[in-house]
Amino acid sequence: AESFNSGGGKMRRFKFILLVAVIAVTALGGWRVGSCEIANMELQDDLHNLAGLPGSNWGYQRYKTEDDFRDAVITKARAHDIELTPDEVTVRREGEDATSPLYLAAHYSETISIATFSFTLNFSPSSTKQYF
Numbered sequence: 001a002e003s004f005n006s007g008g009g010k011m012r013r014f015k016f017i018l019l020v021a022v023i024a025v026t027a028l029g030g031w032r033v034g035s036c037e038i039a040n041m042e043l044q045d046d047l048h049n050l051a052g053l054p055g056s057n058w059g060y061q062r063y064k065t066e067d068d069f070r071d072a073v074i075t076k077a078r079a080h081d082i083e084l085t086p087d088e089v090t091v092r093r094e095g096e097d098a099t100s101p102l103y104l105a106a107h108y109s110e111t112i113s114i115a116t117f118s119f120t121l122n123f124s125p126s127s128t129k130q131y132f
Contacts, residue, residue, distance in 0.1 A: 029114045036110045036121055039080040043106065044125035046076040051102045051127030066091040073104055084108055090126075103127055 050072055069091045077084045088108050094101040105126035112119055 025114055029112065032112045032114070033121065036112070036123075039082055040123045040125055042080050043077050043082060044129055046080075047073065047104045047106070047125055047127045048129070050076070051104045066093065069102065069104060073106060077106065077108075082106075082108065082110075 050069065070086055070089045073089045073091070074084045074086070084106055088106055090103070090105040090107070092103040094103070103126065105124065107122075107124050110121045110123070112121060
């Protein structure tokens with residue numbers, strides 16, 4: 001009878017450890033996905049604000065060319081721990097002069113790895129969307 005009880009205790013302990021592990025992995029995954037989503041929303045807000053100020057002073061810098069805006073988007077993304085390349089950033093002016101409406105967008109992916117499982121989240125923030 002005693003060996004039966006000790007086996008049952010081991011099984012309960014195993015189930016408890018398994019439950020704790022599942023909760024920990026789920027929480028870690030949620031934290032990583034949530035962090036990526038929040039960073040994307042903050043970049044989205046930055047793109048909206050940056051596009052609303054073409055041809056004007058923004059921060060202490062004056063942006064004039066499409067490359068200036070592209071560099072500004074990359075810098076803002078880096079502040080949110082998002083690494084962008086120039087190819088992942090779209091800058092488009094509606095007209096020829098520096099005061100023309102501006103469209104900014106970024107297209108990037110983040111890979112989330114948890115233990116042996118990984119998946120990719122794709123993001124496409126732009127100056128025409130707004131979260132906040």
